[in-house]
Amino acid sequence: MKRHGTVIFEGLLSVLIIIDILVLGLMTVGFIVGIMPTTVYTIGNYDLTVAILILIDFIFIIRKKNDTEWIRNNWFYIVSIVPLTFICFNIFNLFNYVVIIGIIGLFRIYTLFKVLEVTSKAVRKYPSKTKLDYATVVLFLILIIGSFLFYVIEHGVNLNVPNYESAMWYAIVSMTTTGYGDIVPINLSGRILGVIFILSGMAYLSLATATLAYSFIDIFRSDTRKALKELKDRNLMYEEN
Secondary structure, eight states: OOHHHHHHHHHHHEEEEEEHHHHHHHHHHHHHHHHOOOHHHHHHHHHHHHHHHHHHHHHHHHHHHHHHHHHHHHHHHHHHSSSIIIIIIIIIIGGGHHHHHHHHHHHHHHHHHHHHHHHHTTHHHHHHHHHHHHHHHHHHHHHHHHHHOOOOOOOTTTTTOOSSHHHHHHHHHHHHHHOOOOOOOOSSHHHHHHHHHHHHHHHHHHHHHHHHHHHHHHHHHHHHHHHHHHHHHHHHHHHOO
């Protein structure tokens, strides 16, 4: 049960890290087209939350391994614990140094990717088999690039798209097929992007749900088979004696 809890925690942490990487990418594009400070502060708070969870996971790993060599080989874990977005913007308001901070942000995204390789190790073999990892990258690119293009196309002609945050909202809502209807594209190009958002979101959600569900079931099933085998071996030894 303890191992199952660890697998579930690291699986959920992997999802949160993926979301963090996505919002950091969206924030980077937002600095190009214009993004509100309140949005950056919200992203900073989320980045802080993820950093705290990574710290908790790091403490569990160190207590389990008790190996300084592992720390040296996985130095990125320590770096990822530092919430750079929160520190740069929520604390010091360094909005005038976005280029330098952007470089630092790319380094943070890299460290998050490296941590993701560790936290998703228990379930990564299944996404690799089903190409979910590639699908995730494609989905991120569609969301980041698509929201940028939607903002460029609709901003100035669509009163419902006054800022980049509105474009992000429309892209995310469309991918989840929620359909609030608060933002409706006016241009044909905007509607085509909406169709792309919807279809890509539906396809990814179906693939992700099936892959993650099967991965957890297979992990628990393997542990059950191992336990039954050990019980069977003990019974055989008892009968022989």
